[in-house]
Amino acid sequence: MGRAKKVVLAYSGGVDTSVCIPYLKHEWGVEEVITLAADLGQGEELEPIREKALKSGASESLVIDVRESFIRDYAFAAIQANALYENRYPLGTALARPLIAKILVETAEKYGADAIAHGCTGKGNDQVRFDVSCAALNPSLKILAPAREWGMSREETIAYGERFGIPAPVKKSSPYSIDKNLLGRSIEAGVLEDPNVEPPEEIYEMTKAIADTPDVPEYMEIGFRNGIPVTINGEEKSPIGMIECLNTAAGNHGIGRIDMIENRLVGIKSREIYESPAMTVLIQAHRDLESLILTADVTHYKRGIEETYTQMVYNGLWYSPLKAALDAFIQKTQERVNGTVRVKLYKGNAIIVGRSSGNSMYTPDLATYGADDKFDHKAAEGFIYVWGLPTRIWAQIGK
Numbered sequence: 001m002g003r004a005k006k007v008v009l010a011y012s013g014g015v016d017t018s019v020c021i022p023y024l025k026h027e028w029g030v031e032e033v034i035t036l037a038a039d040l041g042q043g044e045e046l047e048p049i050r051e052k053a054l055k056s057g058a059s060e061s062l063v064i065d066v067r068e069s070f071i072r073d074y075a076f077a078a079i080q081a082n083a084l085y086e087n088r089y090p091l092g093t094a095l096a097r098p099l100i101a102k103i104l105v106e107t108a109e110k111y112g113a114d115a116i117a118h119g120c121t122g123k124g125n126d127q128v129r130f131d132v133s134c135a136a137l138n139p140s141l142k143i144l145a146p147a148r149e150w151g152m153s154r155e156e157t158i159a160y161g162e163r164f165g166i167p168a169p170v171k172k173s174s175p176y177s178i179d180k181n182l183l184g185r186s187i188e189a190g191v192l193e194d195p196n197v198e199p200p201e202e203i204y205e206m207t208k209a210i211a212d213t214p215d216v217p218e219y220m221e222i223g224f225r226n227g228i229p230v231t232i233n234g235e236e237k238s239p240i241g242m243i244e245c246l247n248t249a250a251g252n253h254g255i256g257r258i259d260m261i262e263n264r265l266v267g268i269k270s271r272e273i274y275e276s277p278a279m280t281v282l283i284q285a286h287r288d289l290e291s292l293i294l295t296a297d298v299t300h301y302k303r304g305i306e307e308t309y310t311q312m313v314y315n316g317l318w319y320s321p322l323k324a325a326l327d328a329f330i331q332k333t334q335e336r337v338n339g340t341v342r343v344k345l346y347k348g349n350a351i352i353v354g355r356s357s358g359n360s361m362y363t364p365d366l367a368t369y370g371a372d373d374k375f376d377h378k379a380a381e382g383f384i385y386v387w388g389l390p391t392r393i394w395a396q397i398g399k
């Protein structure tokens with residue numbers, strides 16, 4: 001008896017996921033492996049990947065375009081939550097995993113598979129995100145993770161693959177481990193493993209070095225509806241169009257490079273480089289628009305919700321009851337978040353230079369220091385007396 005009969009494998013076309021196919025069949029007695037590659041806008045040719053899976057022994061090789069849903073249902077929700085892990089990482093990789101898990105489960109159900117598989121090792125966050133998301137969506141499916149158990153080195157993995165007709169990588173493969181989609185690139189390993197080494201310029205693809213960015217700033221007006229970015233300079237954009245447009249524009253100005261030491265869920269600190277131009281600009285602009293529209297207490301309370309939300313997404317709990325409850329809170333706060341934010345893109349910075357909204361709580365009559373000031377200054381004295389009363393009493397009895 002094998003570990004499963006029919007398996008749907010998350011497939012990227014790389015050596016590890018390719019070797020998973022014969023490994024599942026020959027070592028773990030799986031009868032049939034169906035591969036599934038998700039198109040998340042990684043820009044790679046997915047057609048050769050489809051064939052590679054078949055050559056490696058898959059009975060069926062599926063490619064599913066989920067780009068639209070990725071942005072609409074995952075990235076835009078993260079923008080509404082101003083989600084930056086450890087205040088910096090816009091979760092480009094983390095947000096893709098629950099969506100991949102969703103289509104893995106749907107495919108397993110459609111094809112009558114009894115298990116799902118992925119090629120993650122035991123050291124990363126992605127294994128957690130896949131396993132927990134799949135369990136949440138269909139707890140009766142088994143989850144197989146060959147690379148977590150096989151204990152083969154890189155060379156051994158390649159040699160194992162060659163026995164089953166999986167070619168070794170032709171060109172000397174990149175020393176970096178790169179995950180890429182519409183939201184950006186996550187880059188680790190190679191020389192980056194030394195946290196004291198400056199990232200070489202060659203690792204970047206989406207963002208220019210500051211030395212090469214334009215010497216004149218570029219202004220953009222981003223329009224939001226219910227906290228979702230919908231227009232650029234007055235022009236409606238599709239979700240994908242919005243991200244692509246800002247990746248190009250902000251990348252051209254060197255915006256969205258992040259170099260950080262990050263705390264993984266499994267307790268390891270890792271050095272990650274990200275480039276995420278569009279998300280960097282959109283979260284900044286969104287947060288700024290909220291500051292014009294939301295009350296002070298909602299703004300402040302939401303910061304705590306955002307922190308928890310971000311950790312849950314990072315830690316693989318996208319489909320969990322607390323996350324769903326936080327979603328409801330966040331959605332409620334976005335009802336009035338309509339308006340535009342003017343952003344100046346210049347030399348690695350997205351600088352917010354203006355914001356406007358029909359729902360603005362900013363009241364010029366109250367804020368002004370000019371002659372038309374409507375604020376009742378005398379009211380302040382009584383307010384301060386009551387506000388400071390406990391502090392005053394505390395000080396008195398402490399004397």
Ligand code: ARG
Pocket residue numbers: 091093094125126177178179186187188262272
């Ligand atoms: N550390 C990031 C995360 O957990 C990205 C990991 C992606 N993989 C990579 N090869 N850099 O979301």
